[in-house]
Amino acid sequence: MxxxxxxxxxxxxxxxxxxxxxxxxxxxxxxxxxxxxxxxxxxxxxxxxxxxxxxxxxxxxxxxxxxxxxxxxxxxxxxxxxxxxxxxxxxxxxxxxxxxxxxxxxxxxxxxxxxxxxxxxxxxxxxxxxxxxxxxxxxxxxxxxxxxxxxxxxxxxxxxxxxxxxxxxxxxxxxxxxxxxxxxSGAPIDEQGLAPSARESLQVAQWENLLNAPGARESLVARWLYEHWFLAHVYFEGGEPGHFFQWVRSRTPSGQPIDLINTRRPNDDPGTQVYYRLWPVQGVIVHKTHITYPLSAAKMARVKTLFYSGDWQVSALPGYGPGRRANPFETFEAIPAKARYQFMLDNAEYFVRTFIRGPVCRGQIATDVIRDNFWALFQAPEHDLYITDPAYRGQATPLLAMPGQNDDVGSVLSLWLSYRDKRNEYEALRRDFYADSPAPSWSTLWAGNDNALLSIFRHFDSASVSKGLIGEVPQTMWLFDYPLLERTYYQLAVNFDVFGNVSHQAQTRLYFDLIRNGAEQNFLRLMPAGTREDFLDDWYQNSGKFKMWLDYESIDDDKRSALKLDPKDPKKDFAHQLLTRYGDLNAKPDPINRCDSAYCSRPNIDPALQDADQALSRLASRPAAGLKVIEQLPEATLLRVQAPSGKREFYSMLRNRAHSNVAFMLGESLRYQPGLDTLTIFPGILSSYPNFMFNVPTEQVPAFVQAMQAARDAAGFEKIVDRWGIRRSHPQFWQYFHDQTRYLQEVDPVEAGVMDMNRYENL
Incomplete structure (x- = not known):
């Protein structure tokens, strides 16, 4: 039939x-x-x-x-x-x-x-x-x-x-x-667009007035701000729960319906007079694209202080085009570099999220060339030569252009070599200028607010960013200065075209490899002289050594660091001192993965959940060679634990895959070192794309941990899945799946959104 x-x-x-x-x-x-x-x-x-x-x-x-x-x-x-x-x-x-x-x-x-x-x-x-x-x-x-x-x-x-x-x-x-x-019945749709409340409308008008103020200086600042906000889900102080807004360019001024200018990129030529407008984000909020940014009276005062308090002037507004896209340092040269960098530092988590989580939804455009877990730090503006030394800035700016504007497939290699050489010329310039500067010390690190310490976790083809230092001391750390942070943002967010061709996407990936290397080199200046090459040898094993010779500028291994670090393990000692010195800024203390006493749990939580923390700490930060079950786990697993009191916690169980190096965008499986994989377990949801979920009552957590320790192969792991797993076919699958969103609504409502299940595995 x-x-x-x-x-x-x-x-x-x-x-x-x-x-x-x-x-x-x-x-x-x-x-x-x-x-x-x-x-x-x-x-x-x-x-x-x-x-x-x-x-x-x-x-x-x-x-x-x-x-x-x-x-x-x-x-x-x-x-x-x-x-x-x-x-x-x-x-x-x-x-x-x-x-x-x-x-x-x-x-x-x-x-x-x-x-x-x-x-x-x-x-x-x-x-x-x-x-x-x-x-x-x-x-x-x-x-x-x-x-x-x-x-x-x-x-x-x-x-x-x-x-x-x-x-x-x-x-x-x-x-x-x-x-x-x-x-x-014909599928009628009666949906009405989300509209701002009266209080939100007032704030929308205030912000639109700021960005559309007349004057050359005002216009240049507004353009720069728009290019740094276009991905944001903006929310207002005192706004309605669940209301978010996005900055767009319009042909019409405030007070009139928005006539959208829908160029491919936010820095393409609009072809007409531009008005910057805020319109409500429509539809269901999904976590993977929900990159939030707060606007308030205090934020407006901060913007005015940073950008309008000095006497700098604009002689002529820059135009648009490939050259302007390629080098925002030249395009916005008139705006004080200190203002630009400080603005990005104030909300550093937002900016790192834009190029780790967006605009691509899938992160593999960026994540092929980053480690599975690392910490990100930022150089203080007063120690950034691009901010403090006009002569250095003048020589560096022409070298900071980025590829991807010309997508001719036949020219990929020549374009890449040209930009690689220009980048390496910049790295050599940076190395030599910093060699003549005071030795780096703890004051080199920016410590302005809790955005100063960030953790990044990569889950093969997606990644997450969180405030605070989470997990064991990672193999690598990144140190962003202003040129590096701005280039990363423009390369992976502003200039990236998800609808672009293979040439554009290849150039984007290849240059991000250089960005990673630059962030690692910046961090190595903090390590003792004479040890830096040893770190590089560890980070770039096997084929990575060839890549170092082929594409990367050599580092300074002679200029001393003013940090007093244990010569036996300076990186670990640096991490411990960092956690001690900046403990007040560390938004995510982590006793589960970095237990330094008999008590490996968080204080002031339900005692049953404290016991769960303690039991789970036995699985964390151990290599797969000693915890075989890691080889069976996907990259991002969620563990839902419920106490008799009704309190429940979600733990992220993240498999950190080890690699001999991450210097190539192809052949990743050839560089796996599976015996060195580790497991990070942290309370909270650290991925938009859960690969699987377990549901374990608190009284069964010790049995769950014991079973994980005992599992030696796929058959042993399948028994764990049979007992505690929430498979796609589970009768209450959706109840558990959406409980992730309900949990976020309880603990961090601004960040809540529907999770993605495209990567939920058939275990």
């Missing part, structure tokens, strides 16, 4: 039942449909990595439909047209001109594509908490078919177990019937 006949008959029967019982109440998209999408669909259908670009976080996204063209394609020779929701088109007809097709419209006698996909999933339920069939491919390796309505029958025949929601506990019967009724 044809599949479309089954669906049509089911809908006809449903309609008959509804008529027999009287007219059903009208279904509201806002009240009835979006909550279902938010609970069961948005975890896979949000951002650029939505399957088939079907974004179900808003009515606009649902109405836009799906596309066969993936956003992520590292091999395309030509850049593709951007398809940013709310930016590049509006309304179903406009999106269809971009190659999208409807999933909501019935096709003659056939039900809507979404109705058929949902029916396929509804009639093939999963075995509760069982491992999924091996023929269902999951994760980023899955090739999405994205069938159009006319192709659905062939898809269903070839993939009978791959209806929607894909390979996960599905809709409840009520949710299923509600969606089918809505689709059968």
């Amino acid at each position: 044809p599949f479309r006949f089954i669906v049509s008959s089911a809908l006809l029967l449903l309609s008959s039942v509804c008529m027999a019982q009287g007219p059903a109440p009208a279904i509201s998209y806002t009240r009835d449909i979006q909550p279902i999408f938010t609970e069961k669909c948005v975890a896979c259908h949000a951002c650029y990595d939505s399957a088939c670009q079907l974004n179900l976080g808003s009515g606009e996204g649902a109405g836009r439909g799906a596309s066969k063209i993936p956003v992520y394609d590292g091999e395309r020779s030509q850049a593709q047209a951007p398809t940013r929701l709310f930016y590049d088109a509006s309304g179903k007809a406009a999106w269809q001109r971009h190659g999208f097709f409807s999933v909501l419209d019935a096709q003659g006698s056939q039900a809507a594509l979404m109705a058929r996909m949902l029916e396929l999933g509804h009639r093939t339920p999963l075995q509760p908490n069982a491992k999924l069939p091996s023929e269902i491919v999951l994760g980023l390796s899955r090739e999405n078919m994205c069938p159009q309505p006319a192709e659905f029958d062939a898809y269903a025949g070839a993939h009978p177990k791959e209806g929607m929601p894909l390979a996960v506990t599905g809709l409840t019967e009520q949710q299923y019937q509600t969606l089918q009724r809505w689709l059968a």
Whole structure:
């Protein structure tokens, strides 16, 4: 019997039942449909990595439909047209001109594509908490078919177990019937855009007035601020919970409807007079793109103090174009460098998040060339020669241009070599100027607020950033100065085009490798002279030595450091002194991974959770050679622990993969050192992309730890999964999955958003 006949008959029967019982109440998209999408669909259908670009976080996204063209394609020779929701088109007809097709419209006698996909999933339920069939491919390796309505029958025949929601506990019967009724009625959408409150509107007007103030100096500062805020989910002091705003460029001034200027990049030529405007972030907030930034009266006063208190002037406003994009140090040269750097330091966590978590949704553009865990520190402005020495700044600025503006595929190698050589000329200049400067000391490090100490964790193709020093003392640390922080931000956030071609993306990755090396070299100046080459030999083993010879400038291993460090292990001693000296700035004390007494738990929490901390500390910071279960764990696992009191905690269990070096963007598996992998366990959620979840009552945590210690192979680990794991097929999967968001709403509501499950594994 044809599949479309089954669906049509089911809908006809449903309609008959509804008529027999009287007219059903009208279904509201806002009240009835979006909550279902938010609970069961948005975890896979949000951002650029939505399957088939079907974004179900808003009515606009649902109405836009799906596309066969993936956003992520590292091999395309030509850049593709951007398809940013709310930016590049509006309304179903406009999106269809971009190659999208409807999933909501019935096709003659056939039900809507979404109705058929949902029916396929509804009639093939999963075995509760069982491992999924091996023929269902999951994760980023899955090739999405994205069938159009006319192709659905062939898809269903070839993939009978791959209806929607894909390979996960599905809709409840009520949710299923509600969606089918809505689709059968023509899928009307009554969604209204989010509007600011009266208090928020006042603050919007104040900030727009600031950025749109007349004058050359004001215009240049506004342009620089916009380019540093365009990714932010802005929230206001005293604003409504869940209300966030984004900076955009408009053809229209404040008080008029926004007429969006939707260039590919935020620093492309707008082609007209620009007004900087704030518009509300629409749709469901998802954690992976939720990079928050506070605006307040105090922040406005800070901006005015930094940028408008001096007597600096602008003789002529810079234009736009590839050269201006490539070197923001020249473009914004008139703005005092100290103001620019201090502004970025004030909210350093935000800026590091922009290039670790965004704008790409998937982090592999950046993460191929970074370690799995490291700490980031910042050079104090008064010790940054780019800030304090005009002669040095004048020589350095022309050397700080970045690649990626020319995406000619045939010129990749020559472009890369040109920018590499220019970067190495800068590194040599930096090395020689700093050799003539006072030896670095503890005052070299910026310690202005709790953004001064950051931890980065890489989870293969994504990464996270957190305030504070988390985990064991890492193999490497980064030290950002202003030229390095600004170049990283522009290379990976402002200038990066997710829709760009292979040349653009390759140049971006290759230059980020140089940025990492520069951050490591900056840190090595703090280590004792004579030890720095030994550190490099450890960080760049095997093929890394060839890369050092080929692409990196040599370091200064002679100029002394003023830090008094233990010569036996100066890096570890540095970390311990850092934690002691800047303990008040360390937002995340970590007794679980760095237990230095008999008590390895946090103070002032539920005693049952203290016991859990203590037990879990036995798993943390041990190499896989002595804790075999690490080899079975994915990169980012969440452990949900609930106490008898009702209190519960989420712990992030992060597998830190060891590498002989991270100097190449290909062949990563060849550089793995699996016996050196370690496990970081930390209370809180340190990933937007959980790979798996365990649920363990506090009284069973010791048994869980013991089982983890005893597991020697996949069979031993599977027993742990069978007992405590929350598989995709678990009857309460969604309850546990969304409890992550509820947890964030309780402990850090500004940061809460729906998690992504595209990387949730079939363990």
